[in-house]
Amino acid sequence: MAVLKVIEVLANSDKGWEDAAKQAVEQASKSVKNIKSVYINEQSATVKDGKLDNYRVNVKITFEVK
Template identity: 60%
Template sequence: MAVMKVLEIMANSNQSWEEAVKNAVRTAAKSVKNIRSVYVKDQTANVEGDSITDYRVIVKITFEVDA
């Protein structure tokens, strides 16, 4: 039986929500091993004028704890 933990992370990108999610996973992977999944909990964006300037996500990253 595997033991799993969940880490909640906020990340951003000036390109897209997808890139923001990738940034969250890349950042988590620097200190957490055995990442198994990512769940997008929330998405928001900053707008200036008629353009989106920043995409933000809150994600839950699930990883397996070493036995």
């Protein structure tokens, strides 16, 4: 039986939501090992001059505890 733990991470990107999620996983993997999955919990963005400016994601990252 595996023991899994979930952490919540907030990340942002000026490129898009997918890039923000990718950065969240890359940053978390610096201190968390055995990441198994990511769940995009929430997406938002800021608007500047009528255009999307900064993309934000709230993700839940699941990893196995050994």
